Amino acid sequence: MQSVTPVDISGRNQAPFRSFILKLWCLALLMGTSGHADAQGPAFSAKSARLLSATGWQQNKETGQWMGNRNVIDDRDSPAYWAGHTAQSFNWIQFVSLTYGKQPYKALLFEKPSGKYKDEITRTEWQPDLRTHFFIMQEQDFLIIRRLVSERKGGTAKISSALTGYISDQEKDADGISLYQDKYLLAAMAKTVDKPTQQDECMMVMVKVADGKTTVRFLLPTSCFIVDNFVKTAYFETEYPEFSKVLEFGRQP
Numbered sequence: 055m056q057s058v059t060p061v062d063i064s065g066r067n068q069a070p071f072r073s074f075i076l077k078l079w080c081l082a083l084l085m086g087t088s089g090h091a092d093a094q095g096p097a098f099s100a101k102s103a104r105l106l107s108a109t110g111w112q113q114n115k116e117t118g119q120w121m122g123n124r125n126v127i128d129d130r131d132s133p134a135y136w137a138g139h140t141a142q143s144f145n146w147i148q149f150v151s152l153t154y155g156k157q158p159y160k161a162l163l164f165e166k167p168s169g170k171y172k173d174e175i176t177r178t179e180w181q182p183d184l185r186t187h188f189f190i191m192q193e194q195d196f197l198i199i200r201r202l203v204s205e206r207k208g209g210t211a212k213i214s215s216a217l218t219g220y221i222s223d224q225e226k227d228a229d230g231i232s233l234y235q236d237k238y239l240l241a242a243m244a245k246t247v248d249k250p251t252q253q254d255e256c257m258m259v260m261v262k263v264a265d266g267k268t269t270v271r272f273l274l275p276t277s278c279f280i281v282d283n284f285v286k287t288a289y290f291e292t293e294y295p296e297f298s299k300v301l302e303f304g305r306q307p
Contacts, residue, residue: 096154096240096247100303104146108272108292115287127273127288138167138182142274142288145184148300149196154244159217160196161243162189162257164274168222183224184234188243189257189275190217199259200301206268206294210260214278216250219243256281260289268294 110127113120123132127142137143147164165186172179195213202211221242223234255275262269271289273281 096152096244098150098152098236098240099158100151102149102301102303103299104148105292105296105300106146108144108290108296110142110288110290112288125290127290129288138169138180141276142290143167144274147274149303151303152240152243154247158193159190159247160193161191161217162275163187163239166274181224183222185220185222186234186239187220187275188218188239188246189215189255190243190247191215202259202261203270203294203298203301206261206263208261208263210258212256212258212281214254214256215275216252216254217243217246218251218255218275219246254278258285258289260285261294270294270297272297 107124110123110125110132111120112127112129114129121129121131125144126132126137126140128136128140132140143166145165145167147162150161150163152159152161163186165184167182168185169180169182171177172181191213195215198211199213202209219242221234221239223232225233225238227233256278257275258273258281260271262271269291270293271285271291273285273289276284
């Protein structure tokens with residue numbers, strides 16, 4: 055199976071405009087968008103430890119062989135520079151608890167290398183960036199994942215959400231100050247809660263038990279239309295103790 059290259063549907067070619075809107079949104083949240091005394095902007099209440107490494111496996115459709123890469127799903131040996139061209143890659147993964155409008159949520163956060171071509175037609179002049187993606191879910195959805203992993207009996211959890219998005223380290227304000235900060239991440243998350251995307255994404259978590267050993271396989275959020283078939287030949291894999299760390303909230307923001 056060939057690697058899935060992210061499609062530019064997010065308007066990221068309008069980076070200055072995105073940055074301006076994100077900053078205005080953050081300012082509005084800090085001021086209280088409704089004008090009422092009880093207006094409450096988003097805030098992280100806890101963060102888990104970060105998962106820094108997992109093996110990405112993908113079966114090559116031509117040879118039938120499985121190829122393993124650190125933190126990248128690709129069906130061939132993937133050099134470090136290529137990670138930004140693949141949809142399923144990460145630098146770190148963690149879960150967070152947050153509250154917005156007095157409503158509690160859980161969210162998967164993951165930072166990944168990404169980028170775009172300056173000229174999309176000729177696919178030349180690759181411009182790399184870092185993005186922190188978010189996938190917001192209800193408390194009960196997170197509990198489904200945690201219960202599946204903690205019980206160590208095997209099984210699969212598929213969680214869908216329309217509350218997804220990202221911020222980029224290339225977004226800056228008019229003074230050149232980076233917007234790659236928690237407060238702007240929270241502003242982007244709040245904006246998405248207020249106005250969800252039009253298409254759900256799905257994340258998949260699978261627990262495998264064999265010979266007394268428990269491993270966890272997973273896919274980062276992707277289109278719900280492809281996830282069931284994609285996971286048959288591609289997934290990340292890590293040992294149970296490593297993945298279980300991202301499901302515990304011992305770390306305060």
